[in-house]
Amino acid sequence: MNVVFAVKQYISKMIEDSGPGMKVLLMDKETTGIVSMVYTQSEILQKEVYLFERIDSQNREIMKHLKAICFLRPTKENVDYMIQELRRPKYSIYFIYFSNVISKSDVKSLAEADEQEVVAEVQEFYGDYIAVNPHLFSLNILGCCQGRNWDPAQLSRTTQGLTALLLSLKKCPMIRYQLSSEAAKRLAECVKQVITKEYELFEFRRTEVPPLLLILDRCDDAITPLLNQWTYQAMVHELLGINNNRIDLSRVPGISKDLREVVLSAENDEFYANNMYLNFAEIGSNIKNLMEDFQKKKPKEQQKLESIADMKNVKRLLQNPKVTEFDAARLVMLYALHYERHSSNSLPGLMMDLRNKGVSEKYRKLVSAVVEYGGKRVRGSDLFSPKDAVAITKQFLKGLKGVENVYTQHQPFLHETLDHLIKGKLKENLYPYLGPSSLRDRPQDIIVFVIGGATYEEALTVYNLNRTTPGVRIVLGGTTVHNTKSFLEEVLASGLHSRSKESSQVTSRGTQKLFVPT
């Protein structure tokens, strides 16, 4: 159960099959990302792959001395491009691999286009997802839902990604889903449908305990992506943003040209591999400079917020001019999520403060959107245990200086869910099985998928669970991997904020006005 290995193996096999000689790798936009996650340029150069071309690129030269390895998603456009390519082949021989199930009619059209008999291989290699870490995959979909329901295109892509993952790991799982989420149920059904349709593909050697696919919805835990995450990988993502293991540093002033884009790959960067899951503070001396930079970057919170012990003090905090707009909004969101139903809810007042502080409407709208997205009404379970709440808040408020807080991290809700699942105690009324059969033994191979995106902190949780629970292997996936910003974008994209105006909760009298700034 190592997704990086699974994808890498596919790519290696493609290259191997094509034999010796100069090669070009022909990809589409998505597969380029998929390949780049598991292979570095120098590594792939050693295997005689010298050129990387996009199938949709128009000005490719005829180079008959090259062999072409085509790794493409089986989309309509790609098949068309491929047909064009075969009619006038630019390379001597073609090895074609589709990253997912391709229809028979598409195969036929391709075959009929291959008048010059240049195709040597047509296969399905199910590397149809982004392998981020060995136990974390993503589909790089931002904004998978419209309101509470799937965007149909994204549902189809997610189904494909998830079934490809199952095939690449050779798992034919039982499926459980979060009952409170309609999207989770839909996805579960779609995956099941594919498994039924392609039953021949999913015929694997039976394991004693069948694998389990658990489908969750981000709305079950909207807190985690709002918190600062303290591991190296998560922190880099939070501060700089990681996209396909690439970090765009071009915005950093004074950065040298060759550092514009940095690749963080555990496969090749030993430091990264060793530290990606480490608590930021633990890495300590290793990245002293980075730490210092970070502290320079975020001094506002650290310096002043340490004394804050109670949520009630959020108000005072908000008035602190050093707290950025973004962080202030984040604070209120957390507050709102927590005290959503509390009688002495002072959210209206806080919203007022936000406005007074000059926080833009966009962010203020987001507060209610987040509550709408991940509020209690939506949640299938109780996210905040009483003691948890304060701890989480403290955690968020305190900076790196409060070492003990850095160490006593927020445990994402996923931890509890998985813990229950492993122990066989996950409630079936909240997370029912799809179909009549259920797992009698404790699960061993678990694939968790979070609609709306996972986080690196949750990846850490999975990593730790894998390490500490013998016999249990977990892979975490999400429509994307979030930091706070991208999560808020996700919330924004779901379009929930617009509906929140009509919603009776949160936006009671006082706040109602806030949303209609006049």
Add this chain to the structure above:
Amino acid sequence: MASLDDPGEVREGFLCPLCLKDLQSFYQLHSHYEEEHSGEDRDVKGQIKSAVRSHLSEFKKHRAARIDHYVVEVNKLIIRLEKLTAFDRTNTESAKIRAIEKSVVPWVNDQDVPFCPDCGNKFSIRNRRHHCRLCGSIMCKKCMELISLPLANKLTSASKESLSTHTSPSQSPNSVHGSRRGSISSMSSVSSVLDEKDDDRIRCCTHCKDTLLKREQQIDEKEHTPDIVKLYEKLRLCMEKVDQKAPEYIKMAASLNAGETTYSLEHASDLRVEVQKVYELIDALSKKILTLGLNQDPPPHPSNLRLQRMIRYSATLFVQEKLLGLMSLPTKEQFEELKKKRKEEMERKRAMERQAALESQRRLEERQSGLASRAANGDVASLRRGPAHLRKAEGWLPLSGGQGQSEDSDPLLQQIHNITSFIKQAKAAGRKDEVRTLQENLRQLQDEYDQQQTEKAIELSRRQAEEEDLQREQLQMLRERELEREREQFRVASLHTRTRSLDFREIGPFQLEPSREPRTHLAYALDLGSSSIQSSIAPKTPTPSSAQEPIRVWSGPSALGQELLTQSSMSQQNEGPSLNPFDEEDLSSPVEEGTASPPAAGASFGPSAHIPKEYNPFEEEDEEEAMAGNPFIHRDSPAPNPFNEEDEHLQQRHSSPLVPGNPFEEPTCTNPFEMDSDSGPEAEEPIEEELLLQQIDNIKAYIFDAKQCGRLDEVEVLTENLRELKHTLAKQKGGTD
């Protein structure tokens, strides 16, 4: 990693398929695999672990149908093209050409096509119709293509070539020609007559031209290999050569840098030059690839340039990576120095071994001389008391000996220790090469030591058997010597018999020490380590009764024995002459000949010097240990070892027939611990009264001693012995009377 090639090895359990480690349980294996190998870019037995599905057969099926159609189309066009170019176009007038052209393919009627099928423009007086000479279809002038004669020739001639190789009747031009003959009569197009003369080209539609161009391309590819491919192939060959040669060189260089003489320096430097030349070639080739076509006009396509750059880059990476691993060779002078250094080191190693051996020898010697002097002094009192102590301590000696000496006298351990400190020094001095060499040495030593440790265990049992044999041998000799002495000098006899009986008692319990084995191992291990000569000569078969055994034991240390002899005490030298009869006996008994000959070759008194040496160290240790008065020994010592007794039997049976009346055998019987076993015919032999009496005295002393210490079980055994002795004495007296 264990080797799979070893056919003898069959392992079972939860073995990792990649490293063959036994992981004990399924879960452990699972997690081991996940942790250790999941990241490895390597499949078990080349199998891909993920699911795949191939569409190739289906694809081929569909393609085959299509290809048939395509091939027919292309061939049709080429056959027509051939007909169109078969006559001398330049010297034929237009009308005639047209007539011929029309004969090749029927032209489509003008009226049937009001619009250009390709661009859709309406035909008119100004936009006139044109016919494709290859398929007869109509298009406008804009959409019309032309095929030049050279191109036509190229296509047709290539087809002829391929036809000559695989002939196909349907493609024969004659048959087609015949079938198209009727088309000449078709109406000529008015518009076409107005066209300018096409003497050097053939009009055709885009579709036909397209098909022909594809065909041309195929022909070109078949014949032409681009420069980059040629260069690249050379480049790959070079890389393969490096992959093959470099490890060979690295092995050599490492060996040479360690001062070893396994490979010759010249050969290695030749190889180095060779590899370096390949590197230069790689560099040159990749550079050439990089600059391919740069001076051309127009410059190559960016993709080509990119490809060239990438090839160059990967070649650079290759050279960098491999060249860095290519360590330098020592110069001749350096090599000499290295050799010297290694030699010195080896000598140091050897010296240390020798020293360790000497050390242990000296210790043995000291003990021996101590005993010898004691024996010579005839210190009866001490001897009388001695046996009790010695015997008591017997079982302890190996342990203490092992503990005390193993550390400083195992040369390997010592060597390992030394080298570790050398490495430290070298590191401190910053001599990296030396550190590497030393570390290599250390590793070898450690390997050797590990191996030795395992060998020891095997050797131990053998050694023990040998030791026992040796002791028996010594017994025998002592007995013989004693007999001689008794014959010649009755008065001194009593003294000697006492010493002898002492010896017996020492040896007796030692032989009866099976339960001590684990501890004695240490002592043996020490022995093995300190005198590797001995161990190397040591027999492979542990048969204790074989007559060869003594030889092996003797032959080794005989030289050492000689050295020692010069320092050995007078009493032993005095015994020299007494050995003569012993030699005579050897001659008479072929079995024992071997036993005596090696010492005879060295020095006639070799054995006498050697005997004490073999067991004296124990004695000394014994005495020390005896002070501690450990009760362990006494519990163990009386326990008879049936195995050893067997040996004793054999030995005795062996020797007794040869010297039937030999009184040497008697002392064996007097040994209190061998009483039971000696109930054979030898026991009936008359025993010297004197001896018996002495024996009785001794045993009485033992009993006293044992009683004092409260070891009742021992007292019991001893009392039993005493009674038997007395019985024998009485019988003897009765016999002689």
